[in-house]
Amino acid sequence: MGYNMENFRKIREEYKEKYKKAEAEADARRRELWQTVDGLRDLDRALSMTATRLLNAVSGKSNESFEKVKADAERLNRERDILLAAYGYPSDYSDPRYECDICHDTGYAGEEICECMKRRLRLAGYESSGIARLMGEQRFDNFSLDYYKANARSYENMTYVFKTILEYANTFETEKAQNLLLLGGTGLGKTHLSTALAKTLIDRGYDVIYTGAIGMIADFEKHRFGNSAGSESGINLDRYYDCDLLIIDDLGSEVSNQFTVSTVYNVLNNRISLGLPTVVSTNLNQKELNDRYWDRITSRILGEFRPLLFSGSDVRKLKLSE
Ligand SMILES: [Zn+2]
Known part of the structure; x- marks a missing residue:
């Protein structure tokens, strides 16, 4: 597991720049002081020499005592503070x-x-x-099971589904995690819980991609039909294959043709071979999945994925009627 390497490299660079900038600005302020404050440059030179003197005192290269140099450095620092104060500058x-x-x-x-x-x-x-925008809104701690209480069986089932996904998030390890297939109609909380799952894993330091099936296929299409400039689209398809967790939302919402079906098959098949987990959510039932992706994919999906069935009434409608 690990942070997304691209981000990691980018942020390491950001930090190097930030550090260099802070140092350069400090240098500029020091030069400003040297021009304004009479005698400061000599003082700073004497101060910087105390470092070498200290080293020599410790290693026995000079006859000066450690205490003497230390006292000199303290005196010089006090003088510096007083001098700066006289010119109206803070000591730091x-x-x-x-x-x-x-x-x-x-x-x-x-x-x-x-x-x-x-x-x-x-x-x-x-x-x-x-899913930067959804992250703040759809979390485990604001997922309400109350909406499912109208039906005792739904409530019981959704309590189980919720606990299963929460535990999955909290105990996730890339190499050991199962694939999940979230089944059920719209408005039953599949997106909410998969967003919460993504957020928890990113907070734990995992590299997660959350994508709609349509968006993922669009990326592969752009790549395939992209202009001759090559990677101008800037899409790194490798991330679909090698991220710690891929979450594909709303499988079945995409146009069904040979390209889309084989793209989905390739991504899932590759990840399964690499031992990398995927979470797929879909509004389709098992028969619709079969009709759409032929047995080649569905047997692969159903064989390797743990199904979780979302049930109840459309939560979004319930929320609206409150
Ligand atoms: Zn820090």
Whole structure:
């Protein structure tokens, strides 16, 4: 498992730039001070030499005592503060101003990725997963089972479905996760729970793609019929094959022809061979799936996927009538 590598590289670069910018701006402020504050340049030079003097004192290369150099450095620093204050500058005026006090914009706190960079990676993960906008709204904690209470069997079933997907999200490991097939009519919460699943996994650091079947096939079409400039569409189809979890929403909403059917087959088949999980949701029932994708796909889908049947009344209609 891992963060989306493309995002990771991009964000590492962002951090390098951020760090360089903070250092360059600090240098510029220091030069400004040297021009304005009489005697500061000499003071700074003397201060920077104390570092070498300290090193020499410690290693025995000089006769100066460590304490003496340390006292000199402290005295010089005090003089510097007083001098800056006299010109109306704060003592830290030429210090670098990093966005993050913990990692100083390096992205790392020791060996660990700093929290600030993890946040940035998650954000990029939402964006590249394709559901940045839905993420805030459709979460596990605001999925209400109340809408299913009108029918005791639906309620019981949906409680099971909800728990299963929540547990799937919390215990997900790329190599071990099952494929899920979310079946059921529109408005029963399939999109809500798959969005919540995507968000949870991105927050846990996994590379997730959430796509409508139509959008995915459009990407493959653009690639196939793309102009001779090649990758101008900027679509990286590999991600459909190698992301940690692929979620295909609304399978069956796309136009049915040989190209679309074989695209779906290829993606699913490749991921199954690589041992990478996929979650597919569809409004079609089993017979409709068979009719649409012939047995070649459906036997593959039904054999490798764990079906979860969504039931109840259209939640969106219930919400509207409240
Ligand atoms: Zn940080």
